[in-house]
Amino acid sequence: MRAARQGDEQAYRRLLGLVVIWLRSVVRRGLASAGRDMTECEDIVQEALLAMHLKRDTWDDSRPLQPWLRAIARYKLADHLRRGGWHDHVDIADWEDSLELAVDVEAPTVIDSRRLLDSLPERQRRIVQEISLEGQSAAAVASRLGMSEGAVRVALHRALKAMAAFYRRGGP
């Protein structure tokens, strides 16, 4: 993380790779102990990953990294379960007379990547698509779209913030 803060791209890629693997196991365990469906796992992993990236300034580099990461994962997991829990509650109210049915009705919603990208403005969506799906560099995207590299970076950053907000709302 320290190296990544200095702008070391390889170090950051390596770190994120490790964090993803770690997050998956943490989230899986959290979902299992809450008795929830595993299909939600990747949504939470992505949401936590986005949060970790956007809030990386809140890590004090004189402290160990892992408690900070764990705190973010815990917050996002709790947030996600609470959102889900609220829907559960509505279900139960709707099915007051047949609680068993309510449990059957409850279906996990997984945020569709198409909807996530569609929620972005046109230009931000293209930038995210080209960088993430097609693996282009910011500089290559900039010259393709006729923008400066700095403008591409700003748009990318805004898009990531919008995506985090999209997750936070649990949908559009």
Added chain:
Amino acid sequence: MKTEQLVAALVADRTRGGGSSARALGLALIAGGVLSLLVFLLALGIRADIGPALATWRFELKVATVLLGLGLAFALCLDCARPDMPSHPWRRLLPLLAVVAAAVAIELLSVPASSWPARLIGSNAMICLPMVPLLSLAPLAAALIVLRRGAPASPALAGAAAGLLAALSGASLYAFHCFDDSPLFVATWYTLAALPMVAIGALLGPRLLRW
């Protein structure tokens, strides 16, 4: 989007960080404080007897107490802005409680019991109660704006801490207007004046500081 693709987007986004949060919070408080200072000078002004007052231990103790609280609330706010917040952040305020308790004890021992009610009620309570919150509004807004960049483990707690910090900013200005210097007055009315700000912060926190 696959997670691996998201990682590619995150790696490509290397915006420079915003720098230290202590610095940002400090600057925000100064900005909010300047606004409040204008309100203070227009609406209240410094007490007329500031010269002689500076020489009394009660006034000095009052100002020192409020400034100590301001510093502790500042550290508390920074603690609360982190996802890995320490487990009992409010412990930071214990020195403030100790100083207030000691000041009240000294006052109770040094003046006759017959003068306690007059010192407790003072003459400015009805100015203190609205003015401290009024002087806190700009610092509260500034503190919340900075905290939005953070990632508070508990947004309600972070909001409450911001409210307390704002109230102490307001109180540290107000202390220079009010001539009720008795620790009995300060402990009672400054606390009552700070409570609504803490409550407002705690209510705004979950709305503004979720991440």
